[in-house]
Amino acid sequence: MNSLVEDVLAHAVQRPDAPALRWHGNDVGYPELAGLVERATATLDAAPGTGPIAVAAAKSPETIAFVLACVQAGRPVLLPAADLGAEALDDLLTRTGCRQIATATDAGIALRETAVTTDPGDPVRFLLTTSGSTGRPKVVPLDAAATERFMDWAIAEFGLGPDSTVFNYAPLNFDLCLLDIWATLRAGGRVTLVDSGHAVNARYLMDLLDTGEPHVIQAVPMFFRILAEAAEDRGYPDVRHVVLTGDHTPRALRAALPGIFPNARFHNIYGCTETNDSFLHSFDGAEAAARDVVPLGNPLPGVTALLMTDEGELTGPGTGELWVTTPFQTRGYLGEAADRFVAGPGGHTFFRSGDLVHRDAEGELTLVGRTDFQVKVRGVRVSIEDIERVIAEHDQVAEVGVVALPDPEAGQRLHAVVRGKDARLTGLGLRRHCAARLARAAIPSHIQIVERALPLTSTGKVNRKLIKETLLAGEV
């Protein structure tokens, strides 16, 4: 199944005057894009290889064409985040078995061999990544069928076609591009590309909205906040669909949107890289600021969601972890434990989202928090479970409990209580272990080595609550 590239190339033949991409003030037509794909294919042919290719070049028409050429050649595409460190990138290349990597050079996109000798996973279309507080991204393979199904939905939902222009804010490695870029190109529309280097420059963004004239905009709340602060009385009446995603959009920000997009319908999308979009809540300008929290809305066609508690599935009102299965989802992380992908009713594989969702008496769902103990340290969201896992990976660690304690400066600070397997374990050694693997905010400010066993809950897990109470009482 390869209709993405076939469709793009067909547009070049059938509608030679149609623009495909808007980039740095110029339109790139479909024939021109097809030409770039041809050149990219020649680059691929010149350095024969198999398996996945890492495309580590910044967003541009050349990069997009290169991705299309890889898809056409049946080569899975790994899209690493731009700010990934060299070490983390090497690790990612090894785990995905990428023996070739494409990077931008002055002479265009160049392909070179990597040092990787590991074998690739299943043939898929895209290898996306999710970030975590460990700084070691998890790989999410998406196969062709799943991405085609997603594009079908997006094209139908937002009426994408030859006359549509879609605003692409997200960097190329984000799952959001499946809608903004890939579905739009398949439908023969035009994508207005935001240069990621200018993503927080309000003037640049407004100029692009003026000249790129999009009908559909999908972006994270940050984009809309930048725009709302700078737009004054500017409005964009041509925009028909505004898609909010990635995070909760605060009410005050939502209130500003109808003024900026007077003729748009608004959509709040809930989803994650593992499952792609799962819920959609659409509303008019008049309702934009009607409520504090936007509900999740309705499941997309083919999506099933469950609320799970320790007692099993919750069918009535209440709060539970959202388990979701979608026609667009991955079959599981590459090379990681599959514990977040579980068998559920109807023979479907459900993804445990880690999100806590509340269902009210009317059956409406709203997001209320996380199950995996995420806390904010100096404004950075970190996962206590991730930190515990990293500490537990140390050879000499027997058990670990990490708790967040209130702190006047950092908001919260992390305290780790660790029991070693033997006397060789030191707090400083463990700190070095953490510093090499965790974002700085996730390194516990105190690492305390103890000799006695940690308190456990009735289910045999480390009792963080008790550890926290003891620490706050100053008794540890």
Place this chain on the structure above:
Amino acid sequence: MSTTETVASTIKAHILAEFLPGTPSEELDNSYDLIDNGVVDSLGLLRLISWVEQRFHVPLDEVELSPDDFRSIDAIGHFVEASTRS
């Protein structure tokens, strides 16, 4: 004990008391990177520099100042020696 050793042990005692309470002295190596390993944060660095200035009478206004000089006990020791030598 040479002067260098005395300086290093004074610095070590201070680091342990201020930044790593509860850590046994023998665990802390003189080359341990205090900055990259998150022992000393930004405010901690200022406190540490100020302490070095007071404790060893380093004329801070007259010397080159870089965080690299405060990365480890050894680095601080070298910094103190270099900047108090007259």
Place this chain on the structure above:
Amino acid sequence: MRATEQQRELRAGIQAIGPAIEAGHIARDHSGTFSETGWKLLAETGLFGLPFDEESGGLGQDLVTTLYVLEGLGESCRDGGLNFSVSTHMVSAGVPLQRFGSAGLKARYLPGICAGTTIGAHAITEPEGGSDIMRMRTTAVADGDDFILNGTKAFVSNGPIADVIVVYARTGKPENPAGLTAFLVETDSPGLTRGNPIEKMGLRTSPLCELFLDDVRVPRRNVIGSVGAGFLVLDHVMKREILCSFVINVGEMRNRLERCVEYARTRTQFGAHIGSYQSLANKIVEMKIDVETSAKWIFDTAEKLAEGEDVSIDIAITKLITSEANVRTALSAIQVFGGYGYTAEYGLEKELRNAVAGTIYSGTTEIQKQRISTLIGLHRAVKPTKA
């Protein structure tokens, strides 16, 4: 502090031209116009070079003298925005160059800064992240003999008129105290663009804008201090920025107090001059207390700083006390003058608007309190010991 003969002379030189500099300040505040004439007059006095080395064109005075003279500027010139621009100019570019700049960098830029022909600014805060400098997004990446800077900076005071801007950018990992570097960037560098001047509530005659850095190439020799020393440069600058900008406020408070005393003595109501009414007299007495407390904190802290003592807590307290006193005395002055105080014509409502700015820049009152609580160790309430 007791001023020496020389210090008094320097201050008198500024105060003599104060009235000429401030002329038209209410109209300029209304239109948000920076006074180029005022700037030139001040430049001629040599004020801008006061604390800098004589070989760089400065007057080689110490910190306390500089503060004493700047207080005179505030006392004699009611163009609060211009006064703020003066302090920003001297502190943001001159101070880091003087302390951390290489000989070449000093020779190239300090003379112009002393003469006022090269106007300085610095760019720290960013639209995302507010005052959390350790997590700034602006980056500088080494490329041969240059660094390439990318990012957006918000609230650059003097930005629209600056010739050089000290840009703080990340050269290492976020939150790492060795991860920041200070760069001296010329504003005509390719890739550097400035937003339109930002409209604001107070200090309207001091121009402010956003700064956009798009692959701006800065030669390595323009690094102030060493690579990674940006946080230390910034700490050095921030301490002096607070002292210099708030000592000007103390001067402005003195001017305000004097006007209130004079008004209370001359204006009569119900057959008696209003100063004889106890409630009003108390208000003016409280203003006097505010002014003197602020002055004591500033000069005491400056002396400690000059002695090389740790003034982290003192600076936070000084900033908090002075900025709040400035707002309080500005509000009191409006009340003393009654209906007149409320009109734009008297310039007192403007002083209140200007004073509010001081509670926000260089760290809000809340942040100062947090900082003090951390510095006195309140965050270490739980002291774990090895079990």
